[in-house]
Amino acid sequence: MVLNLLPRLMLLACIALLVMLLGLLLGSVNLPLESITAVLTGQGSPLHKTLILDLRLPRVLAAFATGGLLAIAGALMQVLLRNPLADPYVLGLSGGAAVAALLAMLAGVGVFWVSSAAFGGALFSTFLVFGLAYGSGQASATRLLLTGVVVASGWGALISFLLATSQAHQLPGMLYWLMGDLSHAPSPVIPWLVLVVVLLLLIPLGRTLNVLARGALQAAALGVSVKKVELMIFGLAALLTAIAVTVAGSIGFVGLIVPHLMRMVFGYDQRILLPASALAGGSLLVLADTLARIVIAPQQLPVGVITALLGVPVFLLLLYRNNR
């Protein structure tokens, strides 16, 4: 069954590579195709080298890793909460990150500290939700979801407060962060490392996840130590999301829709669903970011604007065709 789907997975991997090449090729400055091959073989003018190797390549890689992290985190959350509407941010993680990041921007510190604050805020929110939901010892998916949603609303109110009370010239920076923007993505090494390690960690656990997705009682009856697995999923999803948010702000939509999209194409087996989600999420974000860079060039859009615009029609089309 899994093996039957491998050709499709290979096709998805090819699409991912193609999209990344496209991301290298396109930008607000038009470069001839030869310049790419020249730069990649170690030649080319200094300007072309800077554009492709220093600006576009890290950004494309960061976009791919972020999309992959978000898609896996979304798939995990949907298993954990057994709720199709779950996404990486449903438990308030991005809200915590956003409040911390906006406070850092208000304090006037540099890009590095804004990212660090976002990571800290995401972890803080995770522990807060975890403590509140599991603290009393009794925990269920519903209780966790409810706690997360309420905490997220609290963060939302704080975000609105910060936006309403800040100065005019600080608003664009804040809004771009909230909509998700990759123009200041740090080095893509850490996101890629986490993406690969977590995938390698999760695939052997695929069967357990498959059972858990059918319900906690059934999983327990089949010998899964539900609480332990749930804790691990929660921890991993939180880590993935925290890193994604640190790289690019809170990019919506990818984590919610890509796992659903992949279920329509690949079915419900987590062993193939998770790598497929990573590839598709990464490709979607690279494509969206490339468009964000060129649609109104030299002016730039935040990538979050494009992700939904691209993903919604694709999703609706697949939903419609699956129903027929």
Place this chain on the structure above:
Amino acid sequence: MHQSRFWVVLPLLALQLALAASALAAPLKTAAVEITDDTGQVLQLAKTAQRMISLSPHITENLFAIGAGNLIVGAVEYSDYPEAAKQIPLIGGYNQLDIEGLVALEPDLIIAWHSGNPVAQLERLAGLGIPIYYTEPRSFAAVSHELRQLGRLTGKEAQAEAAALAFEEGAEQLKAEYAQQRPVRVFYQVWEQPLMTLNGEHLISEGLSLCGGVNIFADLNQLVPVISREVVLAQNPEVIMGGGMGEATPAWLESWKKYRSLQAVQEKKLYFIPPSLVQRPTPRFLQGTKIICDKLQAARNF
């Protein structure tokens, strides 16, 4: 019976009409100030303003510049220059006014910032009968115009004229000294995350041309557009300058140094402009422009 009543009422009616007519006509005849604001709306005041509300930090600053700072009874947040401005009671932020607090101060004139203040709130204030003067200074000429207009509104014409002349003469001097010098291509960075610059209609861009600088993004449509780093590299400006969030040399100026292909980096022409001197259309903008001119001259003499 009916008739007699009518005859009694008639003179009263006539009197009321006359009173109403004179009430309407009176301010027209004795209006101390009749003035057209930056939106083209004509404003009449029975006497010069004595209790003013300033709805933007730049308005507060300009009122102090013409010696009318003591006439401000309420101002918005971040009205922080000059020092005395910090003592004025606050009536909210420029984008969210405390209408009750504002009305309670019993102002006789509100000076509003047309593109910055919320329209709905200003309409409500206008509905309460408080006169509103709208400003929208976007050029050097508009700054001196605003100073003179504020002078007329407050009856401080002489001081306003002096301040306006000083501003105009200062600008003329810079123009005479620098505008004909070798043009220098400049990337002016307003913000780092996202990367923002300004187009040719911005006051800072006018300051640049006064100093003989050429804004490489003058042709863009948006006043303060978000742009890509790629285009800056491709345009390869001779000078990179800009403010940032604080008054210290910001880290982003350093962050350009890794792009060695840039002329500005090779020749070390990265300059910091204190944002407080260039972010408001006030007499202090002239000081900011002087700094810009000095930096561009340093770039020419490299």
